[in-house]
Amino acid sequence: MDATTLETMRDALRGPVIGPGDQEYGRARTIYNAMIDRSPAAVVRCHDTADVMAAVDFVRGHGLDVAVRGGGHSGPGLCLVDDSVMLDLSGMRGVRVDPATQTAQADGGARLGDLDHATHAFGLATPAGIQSTTGVGGLTLGGGHGYLTRAYGLTVDNLVSADVVLADGTYVSANDTEHADLFWALRGGGGNFGIVTSFDFALHPVDTVGVAMTLWPLDLFRDVLRWYRDFLPQAPDELYGFFASLTVPPGPPFPEEIHGRKMCGVIWCSTADPAALGDTLAVVNEPGPPAFHFTSPMPYPALQQMFDPLLPTGLQWYWRGDFFDRITDDAVDVHADFAQRLPTGLSTMHLYPVDGAAGRVGPDDTAWSYRDARWSGVIAGIDPDPANAEALRQWATDYWDALHPHSMGGAYVNFIGAGESQERVRSTYRGHYDRLAEVKQAYDPLNLFHANHNIEPTPSH
Known part of the structure; x- marks a missing residue:
């Protein structure tokens, strides 16, 4: 972008337009995954929907490339593209709750922590992720799952309306009665169809939840994972638990004798009576005695924030994912092998349940196409040191190559990693x-919004 175009953009937009020569540029182009280092032509910090509309008109009218940043958590860095204009919604973080209708409206740049803070004041919540720094927009448009998914479905199952700026710069509301085809596509289709400037969610009574963490030594890995795969699907929807391979962090609540040890574990959340969780989880001894077991009632936002200090902005990340309808004995062996080979202290593998309420939504009701899946898995190589980036990539790729034959073939779109194919x-x-x-x-025939896991426009027949 030449200097004249940059100045013209500054005149046309209300929000700040930050170019490569500006002091703020380095910070403005920083995203959650430090492995992604790209240089946009400009960063536009949008103040409101009118600013988004004007910015879309400008980039389209000047033939510029565009990428959209909400929370900036995109693993492959889809919000940061060389020589593009990044439309940064991170200043648009308002959330308004209507306790009478049990709904919340979240702006396009809001994070899960913003949503949880606003809804918790009314004893309400909606299913969305496991970390409060995640952006509402990217998580929702990919489908969205989290601690409340078995009880209340995917994030998109709780989306009741969305306000969208389209590729031609116009603004529409999409819901079951207005632009219903767009609303269907937004619920899992990613950022392909426009820029969502606000999301309306249905909320559920969620206040204090029962939280537990159970860790076992790796010599019990196979027994634990086989037990987990059988136990959780038949458990009540109110009980959620994701399985993980991990290295125990050096700090509370973990006792010093297990710090730094590679283990497997389950992070549990119950929306039933928190006091009853201890009795519900008496079964954790069945696969073998845990090295650590902790239960406590916890405000739901505190659970969402639990991993935030461990995973701040600025780490190296490389991830890949897949859906699973079963965990075969051969898959158990793959998981056990690669758990032994965790390359760094933060690297991990998670199996997130997407059954229960999520599995009872019609297979064609939303763009999310894996209602028959039971788990959404992710393999994540993570470390603060850029020197370990290649080791993270290699471990995650080798792990995925070994595990993929045991999967359903596709992945949660937000877990598709950098460099993966259009297939x-x-x-x-x-x-x-x-x-x-x-x-x-119908909504973006020229594919203006292509900085995503792209769906190419095809004329209908």
Whole structure:
């Protein structure tokens, strides 16, 4: 972008326009994953929906490339593209709760912590992730799962309306009655169809939840994972637990004797009576005695914030994912092998349940196409040192290559990693891909919004 165009953009927009020569540029282009280092032509910090509309008009009118940042948590860094204009919504973080209708409206740049803080004041919540620094926008548009998913479904199952700036700069509301085709596509189709400037969510009575953490030594790994795969799907929807391979962090609540040890474990959340969780989880001894078991009632936002200090902005990340409808004995062996080979102290593997309420939504009701999955898995190589970036990539890729034959073929779109093929996008949307391509043709025929796991526009027949 030449200097004249940059100045013209500054005149046209209300929010700050930050170019490579500005002092703030280095900080403005920083995102959560420090492995992504790219240089946009400009960063536009949008103040409001009008600013987003004007920015879209400008980039389209000047033939510029565009990327959109909400919370900036995109693993492959889809919000940060060389020589593009980044439309940064991070200043648009308001949340308004209507306790009478049990709904919340969150701006496009809000984070889960903003949403949880606002809704918790009314004893309400909606299913969304496991970390408060995650952006509401990216998580929701990919489908969204978290601690409340077995009880209340995916994030998109609780989306009741969205306000969207389209590729032609116009503004629409999408819901079951207005732009219903767009609303269907937004619920899992990623950022392909426009820029969502606000999301309306249905809320549920959630206040204090029962929280537990159970860790076992790696010599019990196979027994624990086989027990978990059988136990959780038949448990009541109110009980959620994601399985993890991990290195025990050096600090509370973990006793010093297990600090730094590689283990497997389950992080539990119950929306039933928190006092009853201890009795519910008496079964954790069945696969073998845990090295650590902790239970406590906890305000829901505190649970969402639990991993924030461990995973701040600025770490190196490389991840890959897949859906699973079963965990075969051969898959158990793969997991056990790679748990022994965790490359760094923060690297991990998680199996997130997506059954229960999420599994009872119709397979064609939303763009999310894996209602028959039971787990959404992610393999994440993580470390603060850039020198370890290649080791993280290699471990995650080797792990994924070994595990993928035991998967359902596609992944949660937010867990598709950098450099994966277009075929991975197609496999993620299964039979919904062609319908999504037709919606893309209707709302973004020139593919202005292509800095994403892209669905190419296709004329309908």
